[in-house]
Amino acid sequence: METSTVSTAQRLMRAFMRLNRVAWHQNPIAGHTLSEIKVLFCVKHGARADSPGMKVSEISRILDVTSPTVTQLLKGLEEDGLVTRRIDRTDRRAVVITLTEKGDMVTKEAVGDFLASFERLIDYLGEEQSNQLADLLSKVFHYYDENGANVSHSLWRGVVEV
Amino acid sequence: METSTVSTAQRLMRAFMRLNRVAWHQNPIAGHTLSEIKVLFCVKHGARADSPGMKVSEISRILDVTSPTVTQLLKGLEEDGLVTRRIDRTDRRAVVITLTEKGDMVTKEAVGDFLASFERLIDYLGEEQSNQLADLLSKVFHYYDENGANVSHSLWRGVVEV
DNA sequence: TCTAAATTATTAGCTAATCTAAGTATATTC
DNA sequence: GAATATACTTAGATTAGCTAATAATTTAGA
Numbered sequence: 001m002e003t004s005t006v007s008t009a010q011r012l013m014r015a016f017m018r019l020n021r022v023a024w025h026q027n028p029i030a031g032h033t034l035s036e037i038k039v040l041f042c043v044k045h046g047a048r049a050d051s052p053g054m055k056v057s058e059i060s061r062i063l064d065v066t067s068p069t070v071t072q073l074l075k076g077l078e079e080d081g082l083v084t085r086r087i088d089r090t091d092r093r094a095v096v097i098t099l100t101e102k103g104d105m106v107t108k109e110a111v112g113d114f115l116a117s118f119e120r121l122i123d124y125l126g127e128e129q130s131n132q133l134a135d136l137l138s139k140v141f142h143y144y145d146e147n148g149a150n151v152s153h154s155l156w157r158g159v160v161e162v
Numbered sequence: 163m164e165t166s167t168v169s170t171a172q173r174l175m176r177a178f179m180r181l182n183r184v185a186w187h188q189n190p191i192a193g194h195t196l197s198e199i200k201v202l203f204c205v206k207h208g209a210r211a212d213s214p215g216m217k218v219s220e221i222s223r224i225l226d227v228t229s230p231t232v233t234q235l236l237k238g239l240e241e242d243g244l245v246t247r248r249i250d251r252t253d254r255r256a257v258v259i260t261l262t263e264k265g266d267m268v269t270k271e272a273v274g275d276f277l278a279s280f281e282r283l284i285d286y287l288g289e290e291q292s293n294q295l296a297d298l299l300s301k302v303f304h305y306y307d308e309n310g311a312n313v314s315h316s317l318w319r320g321v322v323e324v
Numbered sequence: 325t326c327t328a329a330a331t332t333a334t335t336a337g338c339t340a341a342t343c344t345a346a347g348t349a350t351a352t353t354c
Numbered sequence: 355g356a357a358t359a360t361a362c363t364t365a366g367a368t369t370a371g372c373t374a375a376t377a378a379t380t381t382a383g384a
Contacts, residue, residue, distance in 0.1 A: 069371055120309075127170060
């Protein structure tokens with residue numbers, strides 16, 4: 001049991017070590033970075049009929065990055081004419097982001113191409129195993145969400161003096 | 163089938179989008195970055211009894227990063243006294259990296275703590291599902307290895323003009 | 325009601341982890 | 355022996371984040 005757990009742990013460790021190197025992580029898409037595309041996705045999907053657009057704070061919460069990070073990404077997107085900023089009428093501190101027509105088109109294309117890319121992966125893995133993988137990854141996230149969960153956590157603090 | 167494939171694709175897309183944000187990715191370990199630790203792992207495991215130490219080019223190939231990246235990481239590790247550089251006797255262009263005693267200790271601790279961390283995840287997922295996950299991820303890597311495989315690949319080149 | 329505290333977003337400046345391009349030194353090949 | 359190729363380093367850039375400090379506005383409390 002001990003032995004088998006260790007070797008499973010090794011396999012998982014190796015797998016997770018490789019993950020951040022998987023191809024699409026580093027490639028710009030339609031002249032925009034992956035992070036920028038994520039913001040576009042977020043604005044497109046988060047917006048509701050009654051109040052179109054998303055506040056910076058909402059984007060920040062959903063993407064789980066700080067608001068300065070969102071601000072910085074929006075700067076690029078606004079310069080390229082993909083989003084517009086507007087001060088919220090009911091709370092003048094807040095800024096509401098909406099997609100321009102161009103932004104909407106780019107987002108649609110990006111979603112389409114991402115899905116197409118994952119569909120090719122699904123063709124390779126098969127529908128069933130793909131779903132299994134999605135399930136397992138969800139569980140992993142759930143675990144990390146619940147456990148604050150750094151490798152380092154309690155383990156490493158204070159071990160700086162080796 | 164089409165519908166179900168799309169929704170599987172969406173699930174996988176969301177999962178992979180979250181992956182690079184999983185906790186341990188960003189945290190320094192024993193005062194060293196994850197990348198530096200990877201180099202240490204690599205030198206420790208790559209070294210063979212007959213020729214201890216690893217060349218920069220070997221590390222570069224194994225970790226799948228460029229040699230300037232390796233050089234830079236080694237700079238930090240050398241400054242902290244974890245590795246030593248030495249010119250290869252049989253090829254004076256090459257540089258052989260070996261762990262110092264301190265480097266060996268740090269590496270051992272890092273391996274131990276990483277494995278411990280993954281064993282906690284395995285406790286949560288269960289042995290069987292953990293192995294399943296490792297298997298599925300291996301398949302994913304295999305797919306991407308075979309297919310050159312960016313999202314963008316043929317799709318995006320030339321689409322910069324939207 | 326007016327001040328103190330909280331919230332929202334931005335700016336400035338930092339770090340990590342990569343990359344490419346260019347340069348130097350050494351090997352290899354023809 | 356000259357041309358080419360290989361191994362590494364340096365310099366400088368990019369992406370994706372972060373924290374700290376600041377400005378503007380809102381909310382709460384006395």
